[in-house]
Amino acid sequence: MLAHGLTNPNIYDGVRMRPDGTLDFTRIEQILAMREEAGIGPGVPLYTMNSAAEPVDRPLTDGEKAHRIRMVREIMAWGKRRGYPDVYWTGHDEAWGDQLASQRDSFQAIHDGGGKVFVTCFDFFALVGDVLHRPVMHIDVSSALEHFAMQQRLGADESLRRNAEFAPIVSFEHHMNRAKYRRSIDGVPRLGRKIFTCTTMRLPLPQWQRRQEGLGLWRMGFDGVMTRMFAYTKGDRVKQAMHRGMIFRTDGGVLDTLYWEGFREGVDDVRYLTTLLATLNGALGRCPDEPLIAETHEWLKDLDVARGDLDASRREMTRRIIALQDLGHKDLTPEQILAGIDVDRIEIAPLHESWRFKLVQLDQATLMGPNPSSRGRGPARQMVRSGDR
Numbered sequence: 089m090l091a092h093g094l095t096n097p098n099i100y101d102g103v104r105m106r107p108d109g110t111l112d113f114t115r116i117e118q119i120l121a122m123r124e125e126a127g128i129g130p131g132v133p134l135y136t137m138n139s140a141a142e143p144v145d146r147p148l149t150d151g152e153k154a155h156r157i158r159m160v161r162e163i164m165a166w167g168k169r170r171g172y173p174d175v176y177w178t179g180h181d182e183a184w185g186d187q188l189a190s191q192r193d194s195f196q197a198i199h200d201g202g203g204k205v206f207v208t209c210f211d212f213f214a215l216v217g218d219v220l221h222r223p224v225m226h227i228d229v230s231s232a233l234e235h236f237a238m239q240q241r242l243g244a245d246e247s248l249r250r251n252a253e254f255a256p257i258v259s260f261e262h263h264m265n266r267a268k269y270r271r272s273i274d275g276v277p278r279l280g281r282k283i284f285t286c287t288t289m290r291l292p293l294p295q296w297q298r299r300q301e302g303l304g305l306w307r308m309g310f311d312g313v314m315t316r317m318f319a320y321t322k323g324d325r326v327k328q329a330m331h332r333g334m335i336f337r338t339d340g341g342v343l344d345t346l347y348w349e350g351f352r353e354g355v356d357d358v359r360y361l362t363t364l365l366a367t368l369n370g371a372l373g374r375c376p377d378e379p380l381i382a383e384t385h386e387w388l389k390d391l392d393v394a395r396g397d398l399d400a401s402r403r404e405m406t407r408r409i410i411a412l413q414d415l416g417h418k419d420l421t422p423e424q425i426l427a428g429i430d431v432d433r434i435e436i437a438p439l440h441e442s443w444r445f446k447l448v449q450l451d452q453a454t455l456m457g458p459n460p461s462s463r464g465r466g467p468a469r470q471m472v473r474s475g476d477r
Contacts, residue, residue, distance in 0.1 A: 089318060090127055092348065093355040097128070097318065102138030102177075103163050111140055111162060120170065130171030135206055135222075136178070138163065143179045143194035143205070145187055153197045160201025176222060179207035188215050195219040208286055208314075213272040217279070224284045224314050225272055229258045229300050234291045244346050248295045255394040258300070260307040273309040282311035294350025302354025303393035303401075306361060315351065357398060360405045364388075364412075371412045378415050380422035384408050403431050 089097055099119055104112040116136065123129055140163065141156045148156070160177075167175045177198050179191050188209060195205045199219045206222035217223075236257055237247060247254060276283040285305055301313045319342065320333035328336055334351065336343040364384075372381055387408070391401060411425040 092352045093359075094318075095128060096132040096135070098135040098137075098178075098314070100137055102136035103140045103166075104138075105140040105159075111159065111166075113166060132172065133174035133176060133204075134167060134172050135176045138175075138177050141177065141194075141198060141201070141203075143177065143191045143198070145180065145190040146193075147190070148193040148197065153193065153200075156194070156197035157201040160198050160203040164202045174204055176204045176206045179205055179209075179220075182208050182210070182226065184210040184212070185215075188212060192216050192219065206284075211268050211272065213275045217272070217275055221281055222284065223272065223276060224286050225269070225310075227269065227285055227308070229260070229304070230296075232257045233293065233296055237291055237293060244292050244294055247293045251295060252395065254296065258296075258394065260300075260304045260394055269308075283309075284312040284314050285310045286314045286316060292346040294346040294353070297347055297350030298353040298357065298398060299393055300354075301351055302357040303361060303391070303398070306358060307391075307393050313354075353398075357402060360402050360409075364405045364409050367409050367412045371415050375415045378422075380408075380411060380415065380425060383422045384412065407431055 099116070101115050101119060103116055104114075106112050120129065120134075141159045163175055167173070179195065180187065183191065192215070195216055196219050198205050199221070204221035205219065206224060207220065208224040208226055209220070210226055212220060212223055212225070233254060236242075236254065240246075240253075242250065273283055285308070301315075305313050315334060316332035318333070319335050319337055320328065321337070334345055334348040336345065365388075368381065368384055371378065375381065387404070393401075407426050407429045410429050411422070414425065
């Protein structure tokens with residue numbers, strides 16, 4: 089997971105409650121120890137399935153609310169001591185309507201105790217939007233694609249070659265403009281929160297796995313995506329049922345799948361986009377009148393994530409990132425700036441964390457080191473975490 093950029097998977101377990109009513113952190117501590125050994129956390133929020141204060145589908149009495157609030161506060165204090173700023177409880181999966189509304193008291197108790205709630209759901213905002221901190225809104229953009237692929241007997245290779253036939257079936261803009269989706273997708277950011285989606289495909293169509301869980305989710309207005317699962321852990325270890333799993337289990341490891349690689353490419357697409365947007369915003373403050381800034385906004389607005397060549401789009405984002413970083417001291421047109429960048433000479437080195445380079449001033453002794461004759465000339469660069477100054 090970590091090598092593929094998934095730096096904070098959900099935890100299918102959590103804090104348990106003993107028969108005497110006290111909290112049992114044994115299992116969650118074991119899970120966190122394994123994650124931390126692999127390089128995941130601390131410092132990230134925990135998406136858990138705690139049985140302590142777990143949401144229920146009914147109103148709560150005042151006494152039950154008070155008891156749950158106390159449990160949540162104790163768990164939050166434990167999490168902060170362990171270095172985890174937020175703990176999320178999961179509600180009942182894929183609930184909607186009356187069932188979702190019936191959990192409101194439980195969500196409110198978690199909220200009042202300082203905890204947070206996440207869950208996969210549908211049209212939720214009017215019911216529990218104020219107490220659902222990380223909605224994972226289900227939008228089905230897969231079924232139509234899968235039906236077409238099965239009807240035409242198209243596999244992974246054909247889906248790439250015949251993308252022009254696939255693209256009209258799922259229009260990201262169509263979902264983006266539907267009123268019931270807009271209410272939720274627009275309402276959550278107004279509360280200062282983020283909204284995710286889950287759209288994992290069942291057929292091995294990695295090109296569309298990449299599109300719908302990469303730039304497609306950005307086009308619809310989502311902040312992130314959660315897969316249905318990483319591995320299906322039940323059944324025969326030899327003839328494994330996938331059931332939306334994305335890898336095959338082996339003794340001591342996993343076997344990759346096309347689903348997983350398509351998802352990974354989508355992760356990279358979004359990272360390039362995120363870098364471009366951050367660079368664009370920074371350049372806007374420094375060089376508000378530069379034509380390249382307005383032209384890049386227009387390019388992003390017209391970016392076709394369903395029909396377009398995603399590899400070409402990624403290369404174009406790279407060119408624009410470099411060009412925007414270079415603004416401010418050259419009197420060139422946007423076309424001249426972009427034309428001067430040789431994309432073929434760009435070497436991309438993936439890192440597990442967010443890093444960037446910055447120019448720093450070093451004293452001569454540090455710069456030259458113990459063997460000055462082996463040092464090259466040019467500006468000194470230092471690798472820093474994204475966000476460091």
